[in-house]
Amino acid sequence: MDVTLRLVVILVEIAAVLGVVLLHVAYLTYLERKVLGDMQDRMGPMEVGPHGLLQPIADGLKLFFKEDIIPAGANKIIFSAAPILVLIPALIGFAVVPFGRDSLHIGPVEFKPYITDINVGILYILAFASLGAYGILLGGWASNSKYSLLGGLRSAAQVISYELSLGLALVGPILLSQSLSMVKMTEAQGGGFWKWFIVVQPIAFVIYLICAIAETNRLPFDLPEAESELVAGFFTEYSGMRFAFFFLAEYANMILVSCIATVAFLGGWHAPLPFLEFIPPVVWFIAKVYFFLFFYIWLRATVPRLRFDQLMAFGWKIMLPLALANILITSTVVYLLKH
Amino acid sequence: MPTLAEFVKKVSFAEIAKGLQLTFKHMFVKPITNQYPHQKRNLPDGYRGVIVHLRYDDMTEKCVGCALCEAACPSHCITVESAEREDMPQKRYAKRYILDVTKCVFCGFCVQACPVDALASSKEYEMATDNKRNLIMDKEMMLALGDKYFPNRQKRPPYTEDRLAFFNRVKEEGFPTARQDKTPPVQDGKLPVKGAA
Numbered sequence A: 001m002d003v004t005l006r007l008v009v010i011l012v013e014i015a016a017v018l019g020v021v022l023l024h025v026a027y028l029t030y031l032e033r034k035v036l037g038d039m040q041d042r043m044g045p046m047e048v049g050p051h052g053l054l055q056p057i058a059d060g061l062k063l064f065f066k067e068d069i070i071p072a073g074a075n076k077i078i079f080s081a082a083p084i085l086v087l088i089p090a091l092i093g094f095a096v097v098p099f100g101r102d103s104l105h106i107g108p109v110e111f112k113p114y115i116t117d118i119n120v121g122i123l124y125i126l127a128f129a130s131l132g133a134y135g136i137l138l139g140g141w142a143s144n145s146k147y148s149l150l151g152g153l154r155s156a157a158q159v160i161s162y163e164l165s166l167g168l169a170l171v172g173p174i175l176l177s178q179s180l181s182m183v184k185m186t187e188a189q190g191g192g193f194w195k196w197f198i199v200v201q202p203i204a205f206v207i208y209l210i211c212a213i214a215e216t217n218r219l220p221f222d223l224p225e226a227e228s229e230l231v232a233g234f235f236t237e238y239s240g241m242r243f244a245f246f247f248l249a250e251y252a253n254m255i256l257v258s259c260i261a262t263v264a265f266l267g268g269w270h271a272p273l274p275f276l277e278f279i280p281p282v283v284w285f286i287a288k289v290y291f292f293l294f295f296y297i298w299l300r301a302t303v304p305r306l307r308f309d310q311l312m313a314f315g316w317k318i319m320l321p322l323a324l325a326n327i328l329i330t331s332t333v334v335y336l337l338k339h
Numbered sequence B: 001m002p003t004l005a006e007f008v009k010k011v012s013f014a015e016i017a018k019g020l021q022l023t024f025k026h027m028f029v030k031p032i033t034n035q036y037p038h039q040k041r042n043l044p045d046g047y048r049g050v051i052v053h054l055r056y057d058d059m060t061e062k063c064v065g066c067a068l069c070e071a072a073c074p075s076h077c078i079t080v081e082s083a084e085r086e087d088m089p090q091k092r093y094a095k096r097y098i099l100d101v102t103k104c105v106f107c108g109f110c111v112q113a114c115p116v117d118a119l120a121s122s123k124e125y126e127m128a129t130d131n132k133r134n135l136i137m138d139k140e141m142m143l144a145l146g147d148k149y150f151p152n153r154q155k156r157p158p159y160t161e162d163r164l165a166f167f168n169r170v171k172e173e174g175f176p177t178a179r180q181d182k183t184p185p186v187q188d189g190k191l192p193v194k195g196a197a
Helices: A005-037 A055-065 A076-096 A119-140 A146-175 A182-187 A202-215 A240-263 A281-302 A309-339 B004-011 B015-024 B068-072 B109-113 B139-149 B159-172
Strands: A104-106 A109-110 B052-054 B080-084 B092-100 B119-121
Touching: A005 A055, A005 A076, A005 A109, A005 A240, A005 A281, A005 B015, A055 A240, A076 A119, A076 A240, A119 A146, A119 A182, A119 A240, A146 A182, A146 A202, A146 A240, A146 A309, A182 A240, A202 A240, A202 A281, A202 A309, A202 B109, A240 A281, B004 B015, B052 B139, B068 B080, B068 B109, B092 B139, B109 B119
Parallel strands: none
Antiparallel strands: A104 A109, B052 B119, B080 B092
């Protein structure tokens, strides 16, 4: 395969993944509004299109045509750069997520079910996820507003506290699969749901789930954007397309952490039982991801926001020791089983 | 010192699980939403909407222009200009009747005050408009609304004609002298006392 063709294939794959992810992001907002509405005995959006199905498109168009305001006291360069700094890390993580098993062959060209398989896949996602916190912090600082600044500071504190436990929770599956690559990690879990890492790593799974919610600033850990205290937190001063970038990044991050949870704990695209393998792997992957997304929305409809000291105490005094103990036990057991 | 059961309950997020169970149950509860512009509420019978004018079954308007509604109105939103009818000089009607809906508090006192039941509270409540002047209603608008909401009209009572005949007789003959065949009310400088004789 010559270089041009490979470049074209990669670009097409990137465009496809980006398009699909952004479409899912748009309709995730719709799903969230509908599910929240149902859980609160309401209907959610009903007006635009049948059952409000065109609502995300209408919202996107509205945000696109809205006036883009930069506050007078804001640092213009950082204020403009912050939404991009948040959105890019959220989208870039999808490069290493394996969505399915089989490659698609069209003539001489092979479309793999992932953009790339690098041998430090999970590390790469975690590294970029931490970069997203800079965008939030800088956006909060550059807005020159106390609400934004407080939101940004809270976000920085929260992300640092919970990223530790998040990374440590993922060490369990890494130890078990002996690989940092997302593809190899998925392949290590084939053969039925009893091979999934959630069975041997339940504590790591729960820790990952909680930390992932905190990482994405979702309820009950949405202190950076707590609307009852901080208006909208770090994006109080943002409007129009820049606001939409923050919004997209939040939902893209939700999908990304759900993808990682699926790959690391629920066996990626593997079917739960061997005889269910006639259903395409992509379907299983999407179903598992949507299970997590639904759980996030479900949790949002149920639990109120934590107090800030509770958040910090929970992160440092419970999650971190638990995650460390989990690594200790897992690595010991893995070592003893190997020898 | 917490007991083991309490500790297990705390560690296993039992309370959050309970909450999740409740919210999940509510996913299958029928929404109580009323999709307003498409689906309208059933208003109760005693609903007090915009005040309207009624007609008799012969399509003559009921209002006699007495302006008792104007007197009863607590927010002074009714203006009545009464006049004699050209064809029946003894009868009056409301030459101009203005209801200012922007001031109206929908209390229904005018409906209660009306001696001929010419006013009624309709179920009209969608009065939103971009021009405030549309909300100052004259008698024709109120009659049209009354036709819309009260299609069953009261029969014109016959006594109205009797009284018209009485007034016409008075006009021609003058006031009838009362009790000509009976004893005059004053006798020998004394008022008759009932039961005295």
